[in-house]
Amino acid sequence: xxxxxxxxxxxxxxxxxxxxxxxxxxxxxxxxxxxxxxxxxxxxxxxxxxxxxxxxxxxxxxxxxxxxxxxxxxxxxxxxxxxxxxxxxxxxxxxxxxxxxxxxxxx
Amino acid sequence: xxxxxxxxxxxxxxxxxxxxxxxxxxxxxxxxxxxxxxxxxxxxxxxxxxxxxxxxxxxxxxxxxxxxxxxxxxxxxxxxxxxxxxxxxxxxxxxxxxxxxxxxxxxxxxxxxxxxxxxxxxxxxxxxxxxxxxxxxxxxxxxxxxxxxxxxxxxxxxxxxx
Numbered sequence: 001x002x003x004x005x006x007x008x009x010x011x012x013x014x015x016x017x018x019x020x021x022x023x024x025x026x027x028x029x030x031x032x033x034x035x036x037x038x039x040x041x042x043x044x045x046x047x048x049x050x051x052x053x054x055x056x057x058x059x060x061x062x063x064x065x066x067x068x069x070x071x072x073x074x075x076x077x078x079x080x081x082x083x084x085x086x087x088x089x090x091x092x093x094x095x096x097x098x099x100x101x102x103x104x105x106x107x
Numbered sequence: 108x109x110x111x112x113x114x115x116x117x118x119x120x121x122x123x124x125x126x127x128x129x130x131x132x133x134x135x136x137x138x139x140x141x142x143x144x145x146x147x148x149x150x151x152x153x154x155x156x157x158x159x160x161x162x163x164x165x166x167x168x169x170x171x172x173x174x175x176x177x178x179x180x181x182x183x184x185x186x187x188x189x190x191x192x193x194x195x196x197x198x199x200x201x202x203x204x205x206x207x208x209x210x211x212x213x214x215x216x217x218x219x220x221x222x223x224x225x226x227x228x229x230x231x232x233x234x235x236x237x238x239x240x241x242x243x244x245x246x247x248x249x250x251x252x253x254x255x256x257x258x259x260x261x262x263x264x265x266x267x268x269x
Contacts (some may be wrong), residue, residue, distance in 0.1 A: 095126040095142040
């Protein structure tokens with residue numbers, strides 16, 4: 001399930017930092033490793049997990065592998081909440097209607 | 108840059124109701140028990156009641172038929188009839204987490220004497236990622252989100268219930 005994968009992937013603080021580094025735009029592994037207190041192989045490993053969870057994309061540019069945020073991965077996190085609130089608010093609106101009706105019946 | 112700066116877009120919903128803002132707020136906040144889907148609880152026992160205490164720092168919690176309780180979050184702003192800000196503190200493991208705060212802001216905007224636009228925003232969802240170590244297991248389990256949403260959908264489709 002994409003949602004679960006994405007959340008599990010972001011559970012690791014270092015991995016979140018790696019992910020955040022991509023918010024400003026696509027970057028190669030080396031550039032990410034330079035600003036974080038972890039080794040380049042570690043960054044690669046985190047990127048691999050993020051990619052597996054559908055959170056980042058990898059693109060080959062010449063000899064470099066450039067990573068960027070995959071917006072569809074974040075969308076998965078939101079999906080169930082989006083659905084949940086849709087349905088909860090439908091119930092809420094129905095309850096307001098019922099409430100208003102009772103009021104006018106009484107008056 | 109902090110660990111909380113990952114930003115999936117907030118969930119935003121709008122619904123119009125045929126009532127003034129005061130009544131809409133009242134139904135939403137003071138009578139949440141009347142519309143919150145009974146299938147949507149992290150209690151083990153069947154849900155008896157959903158409660159939002161009507162003041163800042165008030166608890167947002169649920170009571171099971173066996174008397175057990177669990178928190179959903181708390182009130183961050185209580186501003187009837189215009190605005191309600193709730194902390195949703197259920198993490199991706201389907202557990203109450205006092206260290207997690209995602210915000211649910213509900214605005215009640217008068218559009219006429221008897222029409223109110225209700226805007227809901229659930230934001231800072233990225234924070235759920237921080238405690239999601241076992242998310243996969245819980246989501247895929249029979250009691251995970253999938254099952255809850257499915258039960259929820261059935262209740263919603265069946266109408267308001269009793």
